[in-house]
Amino acid sequence: MSNKELLFVPAPTVSHVSPAVEAAKLLLTHDRRLSVTFCLFNMPFDPKLAQYNSSLALSSPRDPRLAFVMLPDFRPDPNSTRIELFASVVAAQEGRVREVARGIVARSAGSGSGNPLLAGFVFDMFCSALMGTAAEFGVPAYVFSPPNATFLGFVFHVQKLHDEERVDTTELPDSVGELAVPCLTRPVPRWALPDVVADKVWLPIMLGHTRRIREAKGILVNTFRELESYALDSMGGVGPIVNLEVDDVAYDDDRTNEIFRWLDDQPDSSVVFLCFGTMGTFGEDQVREIAYGLEQSGHRFLWVLRRPPSDHEPKSNRFSDRTVEAGRVVGWAPQKAILAHKAIGGFVSHCGWNSILESLWFAVPIAAWPMYAEQQLNAFQLVVELELATEMKLSYRMKGENDMIVSASEIERGIRRLMEEGMEKRVKWEEMSEMARKTLMVSGSSFSSTGRFVRDFLG
Structure with missing residues (x-):
């Protein structure tokens, strides 16, 4: 049988x-006849993505069955909105993706080449506009959903409501305080509606993606x-996949090594880790409240603050000076490696799905502080539907200059619930962690x- 790519x-x-x-990588472990090529492309004004993509492209020689093709950058209209920018970058890559596919076909057609x-x-679910390319080559189109099954089921339901019942989720009357959806046992409150179904600009874009996703083979x-x-059962035929193993990584910069040296000196499960994703930033007032809440909680902490602490802290009686023994404030930290450390006992998280998984x-319980996108729905699922996590502020949503402020007393209470009072949830979290690991074993659900x-x- 021929190899496939x-x-x-x-x-x-x-x-x-x-x-x-x-x-x-998980797919490649299942059959030696399979290989995978990635088409990577950058977003303007996103240096972190460019750096990450470059690191992947440089790693190609490590596994001959996994290749990364870096597509040329696209120069968009500088006056584009964020939504227009994303759509134009994806659309501009269609011809280049087609060229990569032609290259695979040409190599496989070589006489006696043995190429797949x-x-x-x-x-990706947000690259569904390119799905027609697969039909041109006579091969199936599949969709990968980085968000969870609940989000996928939610947008499927919203699309059905819109197309069949003419329900506009951006104009729900005040009397509708919650929305019943098939993918959850409990109705979703208005505050938990994801941005893509609650915003008039985003909704038609998400509806278009969802209609096309339904056309995928899997x-x-x-x-x-x-x-x-x-x-998963509410949608039928949608298969789960997960790979959460963490590779051993050598960190050789002084700041990262200092973090791990400090963690090594802390008691097991004694440190609360605060990290809010690549886009999770706060204004000065909120940073001050987090600092006071941490200090008042009395717990050790490791806080990833996306802006330098000196931009926010008072010039006298500085927070970092007062808490030099109790914690660390850093601009970046390797999240998976931190969560794997025995000193970490709780995680104050924005509830991005990758962070939740x-x-x-690593069986580190979460205090939910969602910020944008589908994170409020994720937090609702964790805290209310599954009763796995504790709450920091479920209804929080980033709105720029008008961000709500979570007070120091709320933060202190949330940290105490996470670190001191959540024994029942901690046991459930550890049980779910064991299930996650078993799911990748032979005969496990993901395997x-x-x-x-x-x-x-x-075949």
Whole structure:
């Protein structure tokens, strides 16, 4: 039987590229006849993505079955809105993705070459506009969903409401305080509606993506059945996939080494870790409240603050001076490696799905502080639906200059609940962590569903 190759097209954001790469690595473990090529492209004004993509492209020689093709940068209209910018960057890559696919076809056609045949495309859910490319090559189009099954089921339901019942989720009357959806056992409150279905600009774009996603031959979801069985069953035929193993990484910069030296000196499960994703920044007033709340809680802490602390702290009686023994404030930290450390006992998180899966894998309980995108829905699912996490501020939403302020007393209470009062949730979290690890074992749910997906196109 001939070898087969999949062409992955992830959305241009680190939070989507990273889980797609991990999913591809997991697929490669199932059959030696499979290889994967990634089409990587950058977003203007996103140096972190460019750096990450470059690191992947440089790593290609490590595994001959996993290749990364860096597509040329696209120069958009400088006056584009953020939404227009994203759409134009994705659309501009269609011809270049087609060229990569032609290269695979040409290599496989070489006489006696033994090169793999193009078996299909795997498009990020937000690159669905490119799905027609697969039909041109006579191969199936699959979709990869970095968000969870609940979000996918939610947008499917919203699209059905809009197209069949003419319900506009951006104009729900005040009397509708919550929305019943098939993928959750409890109705979703208005504050938990994801940005893409609550905003008049985003909604039609998300509806277009969702309609096209329904046309895919299959959907890979970054989750596992034991965590989201209700949501997966509500959609039918959507298979889970998850890969949360952390590679050993050598950190050789002084600041990162200092973090781990400090953690090594702390008691087990004694440190609360605060990290809010690549876009999670706060204004000066909120930073001050977090600082006071941490100090008043009396717990050790490691706080990733996206802006330098000196930009926010008072010039006298500085927070870092008063808490020099109790904690550290850093501009960046390797999140998975931090969560894996025995000193970490709790995680104050923005509830991005990647962060949730990482904290589950390492059995570090979460206090939910969602900020944007679908994070409020994720937080609702964790705290209310699954009763796994504690609450910091579920209804929080980033709005620029008009961000709400979570007070120091609320933060102190949230940290105490996370670190002192959440024994029942901690036990449930550890049980779910064990399930996550078992799901990747032979006969585990993710192992089995991944195998079914591979067999679908390998034959």
